[in-house]
Amino acid sequence: MKEVKLFLGPQHPGMHGNSSIHMYVDGDIIKRSYLLPGMLHRGFEKSMERRTWMNNIALIPRICVPEPDPNEMVFALNAEALASVEVPERAHWIRMLVLELARLSAHLMAFGGIGGPTGLYTAMYWAQADRDSILTLFEEITGQRVYHMYITIGGVRKDLPKGIEKKILAFVDDLESRLPDYENLVLNNPSVQARTKDQIMLPAEVVWELGVTGIGMRSSTGKAYDLRKVTPYARYDKVEFDVPTATYSDAHTRLTLKYLEMYQIIRIIRQILDLMPAGKVREKALDGSALRWQVPAGQVYSAVEASRGEYGYYTVSTGGTMPYRVAVRGASFPQATLGIEKYLPGHRIDDAALWFDTMGICSPEIDR
């Protein structure tokens, strides 16, 4: 049969974000495929070179829509490493709280998002509703729902509002009591199982070849390759949590790990609220007005474990009021680019969206 050229996305219920997969299909089997990125390319890296260190905090969360906080965190970590700033103890814990809430909301979005390519829209509605509760918590903590601009150089912007601990606990208690419903709805659902079990494999060799991190890496290597464990930042070495792993990575395994991680996030959040000390939340990072900060010269890379894997910034400073260069390592860059070129072919057309979803691909962090 003749090869036919097809585009999956950007307008497709199963596509996550504004990118497209260019496929050459024979029947319903994909023969060749390429990612067509760039639809969300907004020149972040260039823009960052033209803004002060402080102004950048308002720009960078926009790089990743579902989970913006790792951006602020790695940017702050880099500037703090260059300027040798010690962050107050309480700020570390608040940062962890914000990062875990962000991870929970991103996991909910991705776990429920499986409803798109499988036609199970109920999962999406449930997850979005729960995510919205987290956004409401964020609104109380930071003043913003989606882009928080909260973690900043030297700590966090302001202290937690009074009584937020109770609301967070009430929310995680409620969510935890309903997580088994999610399991029944998605993981135990025969129609989802038929689409995901033994489908869309990710062997460990491919993980190493591409440089896949996050759940993809942990689901096939069986090791706790989580930056929170391997190189603990903030105070992740002071809280107890398990990293779910597996050695057989099909789409269902990766979904299951995402589901299991939600329990661990809730466990971490409870410990944070329990252990968080009182005190200052922000150190005056550098002398003078925040708009005239000069960060000492140097080149440093920092990464945190985002919901999709290693998320990092490489920052170069020449001692000026603006960064000289910032390079963004999007967590899903390897699997979305080389992964789609090499490992999507051979799958069926209807699995392409599922492939995209369960590999944890987020378009804006690829385009930047």
Place this chain on the structure above:
Amino acid sequence: MSKINMQLKELTENVGKSYSVLQVDYPTPNQAALDFQPGDVHAVLAYLKGQGFRQMSLLSCVDWIEDGQFQLVYLLFNWEAGLRLQVRTRIDRANPVFTTVTGIYPGAKYYERDVHEFFGVEFNGNPDSSKPLFLENWDDMPPMRKDFDPQAYSDRKYKAREYKTDFNTKAGEGQ
């Protein structure tokens, strides 16, 4: 700053025995930055991959326009030991050509395309390195170079919009 990781120190010393390291820097306790001559990079990367640095997290480029050089930065990570390395080299800005590292780290393929598109560095041996990736119909110099001015590009490329309608309705007029 806390003490530099001993294992990392040992590793950089070992690298220094076999290859000529131009400069060593420790930006964080678990991270070392090593500068090499362009010709040494591939051998060093192959050696480090054998030492547990199985992941290349990022390949990036910095435009040192005043020195007339591009700096290529390979960020490696060792998941077992939690160590990070910046392997850096500087190439001539006027003739930015380097050899691909996809033979060592296959995942570098698209990072090289990214660096080619935004800085104009040619990677010999990467068949796709000069294909466009993010930018559609780009007709100017690679945009991440320091001498590229986005404002001038925008002014040249797009006509300034003329507003003919007065959108500020006067009081009492309404729609």
